[in-house]
Amino acid sequence: xxxxxxxxxxxxxxxxxxxxxxxxxxxxxxxxxxxxxxxxxxxxxxxxxxxxxxxxxxxxxxxxxxxxxxxxxxxxxxxxxxxxxxxxxxxxxxxxxxxxxxxxxxxxxxxxxxxxxxxxxxxxxxxxxxxxxxxxxxxxxxxxxxxxxxxxxxxxxxxxxxxxxxxxxxxxxxxxxxxxxxxxxxxxxxxxxxxxxxxxxxxxxxxxxxxxxxxxxxxxxxxxxxxxxxxxxxxxxxxxxxxxxxxxxxxxxxxxxxxxxxxxxxxxxxxxxxxxxxxxxxxxxxxxxxxxxxxxxxxxxxxxxxxxxxxxxxxxxxxx
Numbered sequence: 001x002x003x004x005x006x007x008x009x010x011x012x013x014x015x016x017x018x019x020x021x022x023x024x025x026x027x028x029x030x031x032x033x034x035x036x037x038x039x040x041x042x043x044x045x046x047x048x049x050x051x052x053x054x055x056x057x058x059x060x061x062x063x064x065x066x067x068x069x070x071x072x073x074x075x076x077x078x079x080x081x082x083x084x085x086x087x088x089x090x091x092x093x094x095x096x097x098x099x100x101x102x103x104x105x106x107x108x109x110x111x112x113x114x115x116x117x118x119x120x121x122x123x124x125x126x127x128x129x130x131x132x133x134x135x136x137x138x139x140x141x142x143x144x145x146x147x148x149x150x151x152x153x154x155x156x157x158x159x160x161x162x163x164x165x166x167x168x169x170x171x172x173x174x175x176x177x178x179x180x181x182x183x184x185x186x187x188x189x190x191x192x193x194x195x196x197x198x199x200x201x202x203x204x205x206x207x208x209x210x211x212x213x214x215x216x217x218x219x220x221x222x223x224x225x226x227x228x229x230x231x232x233x234x235x236x237x238x239x240x241x242x243x244x245x246x247x248x249x250x251x252x253x254x255x256x257x258x259x260x261x262x263x264x265x266x267x268x269x270x271x272x273x274x275x276x277x278x279x280x281x282x283x284x285x286x287x288x289x290x291x292x293x294x295x296x297x298x299x300x301x302x303x304x305x306x307x308x309x310x311x312x313x314x315x316x317x318x319x320x
Contacts (some may be wrong), residue, residue: 002095004031008190008222012037012203013052014069014237015048016196016228017059019146024060024130030308033058033186037198039142039171039206042099043152044092045083051133051142051154052203053119054101059244061126069190069237073098076086091159092280116180133186135207138177140255142202153202155253161238165246171206190262191314195226195268197296198242201247208264223269223315226260227296227307231274236297253277257284257291270314272296272307 005028009020020034036053043049053068058064058072064071075095084090094102101122109120123132128291142153146164156164187193198204208214217224233252235241241251249255253273257280262266270290273280274297281291292314298304312318 003027005296005312006186006189006191006222007033007194007312008186008192008208009034009194009196009201009205010198011035011052011056011196011199012191013040013055015227016052017056017064017130018298019137019196019227019307020056020130020305020306021059021301022298022306025301025305026308026312027247030312031045034189035133035135035183035186035207036119037132037203037206038136039202040138040153040157041139041141042092042152045088046106047094048106049094049182050119050134051093052104052113053132056132057119057126057128058125060123060128060130060132064124071095094114098192099150113153115181116182117230131182133183135183135213136177136179136210138173140173140206140210141313142206143172144168144320145170150177153224162242166201166239166243169201169205170249171209174206174209177210177213178217179213184212184216185224187213187220190220190222191223191317192312193217193220193224193262194292197227197229197236197298199229199235199238199243200256200263201240201243202246202300205263208267211229214264215268218268223294225270225272226256227272227311228256228274228277230256230277231297232276246247254280254283257287259288261289272311272314274277275292282309 023030023032041050065071075265115134143150144156144166145168229240257271272292275293278293284291294310
């Protein structure tokens, strides 16, 4: 019997979830592990919330809200309304079904379980077979500096609708945080490492800034392929393009290549860009990175499946 191809996806929320789903749709052809960003995590109403992990989990469970890109479809909001009646902040909206996830997670963490184990249990309860691993079990919190000073990431992203220009990004706790053994083992044994089309500054960077992760990726025998989150100068979703501009990088596929080449030299072997940006391929090659063009807008299941299969082909792991 043909063995599965081991694929590791480094993932933020929206783009990471959809790229992971594309590989999951390939079934037994792929043994999939998703390493999720936890820099966006927060505590609210006494609960521990992992927005990126939950977006990936709900997407793989087939219950994500495709319209919003976060939360659960067919959600109800009775708890949020009651919280508002009590005068509690509701800018970070928690639906009733989503709230159950945070209650269970918080209780297990309070009992001493690792976030890795809690995430595994939540996934199993929702019949998600994919190994979804938090990048670390240690606390890491993304902060962004704006003209109004340093903000918690969710304050910037949700409460202020990511309208501020970001002047600097930092990850509190990153110096002492470490990846789990499960994360390092997955990277070491991978046949392909994929950097999802996620924001390079606040979704990908927290993962690669963890002690040991970048070294593991660089020393792995697997090729590393990244997908640009920018198409035609615009972000597929979220503030990536605006953030690139305010941080001094051109918001383009070439800008993504320059960022990866400058911040993590020799990590990305191939950058997959959209067909609309094919004219930038030669400039990307000049940065020492192999460009590949494909349809990277992956809103539908078929688009996600097609791109996943194309990535396997580019890596020499599928039919040519």
